[in-house]
Amino acid sequence: MDITSINNEKIKYFQKLKLKKYRDLENLFLIEDEHLVNMAYEKGYLKEIITTDKSLKYDILTYYVTPQIMKLLSDQVTSAKVIGVSHKITKNNIEGNLIVLDNIQDPGNLGTIIRSAVAFNFKTLVMSNDTVDIYNSKVIRATEGMIFNLNIIRGDIEEILNNLDKDYVKITTDVNEGEDIKRIDFKKKKIALIIGNEGNGVRSNIASLCDKKVNIKMNELCESLNAGVCASILMYEVNHE
Amino acid sequence: MDITSINNEKIKYFQKLKLKKYRDLENLFLIEDEHLVNMAYEKGYLKEIITTDKSLKYDILTYYVTPQIMKLLSDQVTSAKVIGVSHKITKNNIEGNLIVLDNIQDPGNLGTIIRSAVAFNFKTLVMSNDTVDIYNSKVIRATEGMIFNLNIIRGDIEEILNNLDKDYVKITTDVNEGEDIKRIDFKKKKIALIIGNEGNGVRSNIASLCDKKVNIKMNELCESLNAGVCASILMYEVNHE
Incomplete structure (x- = not known):
């Protein structure tokens, strides 16, 4: 389908998906650039495609638009040639090693x-x-598509950690008291690794739930x-032991 | 000294330092936030200070300005309270382990x-x-002040690598052919570690100068x-062996 007007209702709708409020309302998000769009497609998450490239043929609904419209929808300085409208990730079961984030704020x-x-x-x-x-565009870009290869859960991490299977070892960082991560043997253990906020670290109520404190020698x-x-x-150290 | 007008010549001069061209011309750069300004001060790099905070007393030339001027000079959403005008880093001798960057583009x-x-x-x-x-403000912020604790050299890296002391082992990454970094013993070796561009990796003329190729198992x-x-x-692995 061709769209040439920036006032088209569908374009206005896509534009709204740049805001968290509408992403949450529609359970959709935008993903830029062909290799990331292809990953969403392969994983079955892709709903619609927006592109300036008439030669692109996917077997899903495709909107062929003007560069001007693309500029409106893209979050990059040089507009993407392809933008995908993707369903949110629906995998949300807890399995394998966990990385737990306590209030990370930087999208990168x-x-x-x-x-x-x-x-x-x-x-x-x-x-x-x-x-x-x-689903912030900067986060999506920094994942390099890996967002489609992970179980992702958002919630009350205190509650989630309290209800975790007993065989998980809960680890967090402590610059002062932690044990050198290099000296720890993680073999055959299931790990929940808790990482704190950029400025303030892990909140004390979360840290107090942990079995072990580690640090990186520097x-x-x-x-x-x-x-x-x-x-x-x-994560590299946990994986390599 | 108090400045209240955004049209003040000194303010226009500081504003220009947000551009690479003028930073290079003046050999100066701006640094935001008190803890980073303090680091520049301790290391003897600080030339002048711009602040909205009348209670701040440094023993160097300080301009007390309005929040409006601060907004003009700061690169952050919430303007910094203190901005330092710092001399560029002048340490440029090659010593110890080297990290060599071949066209890294992302300031973060x-x-x-x-x-x-x-x-x-x-x-x-x-x-x-x-x-x-x-000296890009995003780079400076991401260094968390560590920029003042490093010898920093910009130049023709092919020439620099060719003229390096013979006892340096030159290492770069190769996803396909590299040896697992975890299995390598770096003890008592001087290392030059070469990292390539985000999208294209290390250029082949640079890679061909290397003694060893490594990768991270994933x-x-x-x-x-x-x-x-x-x-x-x-760098973590090189340091910890």
Whole structure:
């Protein structure tokens, strides 16, 4: 279907999906660029496609639009050639190693953590209700499509941790008291790794639920690592033991 | 000194420092927020201070300005209360382990790599001429002040690698052919670790100068890690052996 007017109702509808409020209302989100759209398609999440490229043929409803419309819908400086309208991720069972996020606020950090979680065989991501929206376009872009390969749960993490199977070892970071992650043997253990907010760390009510505190040994000139890097190194170590 | 007009020549001058062209011309850059300004001060790089806070007393030239002026100069949604005008970093000797960046483009990635480099005892960062400007405000913020704790060199990295002391082992990443970083013993070796561009990796003329290719073992669903995470995990491993 061709659309050439920026005042078209469908275009206005797509534009609204740039806002969290409407993404939550419609259970849909936008995903930019061909390789990410293709991942959504392969996983069965893709609903509709918006593109300026007439040669693109998918077997789902496709809107062929003008570059001007694309500019309106795209969140990148150089507009994407393809934007997908994707259903939200529906996998939400707790399985395998968990990464638990307590109020991560930076979209790039959340996206990076999702990407690393898949790389290091974590099966489930649990995030607190106040964590940044995973359907934010910056998060989606930073996941490099890995968002479709993870169980993702948003909720009350205190409640979720309290109801976790007894065989999970709950680990969090503590710069002062933690044990060097390099010295810990994770073999045959199911791990729930809890990562705190960029500025304030893990809330004390969440930290108090943990079985073990760990840290990453570093030069004392540096107080802390970027939250995405910290989470990634810990997942890397859990995966490699 | 008090300044209340946004048309003041000094304010116009500070505003220009938001652009790379003028930072290069003046050899100065802006740094936001008190803890980063303090780091620049402690390291002797701070030239002048701009603040809305009359209670702030430094023993260097301070401009007390209006919130409106601060909004003009700050790059953050919520304006900083203090902005420092800092001299560029002048340490540029090659020493210790090196992290070498071949055309890193994302400011967040560069800042994160600088922060991790200090954490993992890398002494020098070398970046290609086409790498994003380290004095970009997003880079500075992501370094969390660690930019002042590193030797930083921008130049022709092919030439720099060719002229490196013979005892440096030059390492880069190769997803297909690389050896698992976890299995390598770095003890007593001087390392130059080369990290490539986010989309295209290390250029072949640079890769061909390397003595060893390494990779980070990961799930095959995930093609690659975020460049900042990848560099950080490799530096972490080099530091911990």
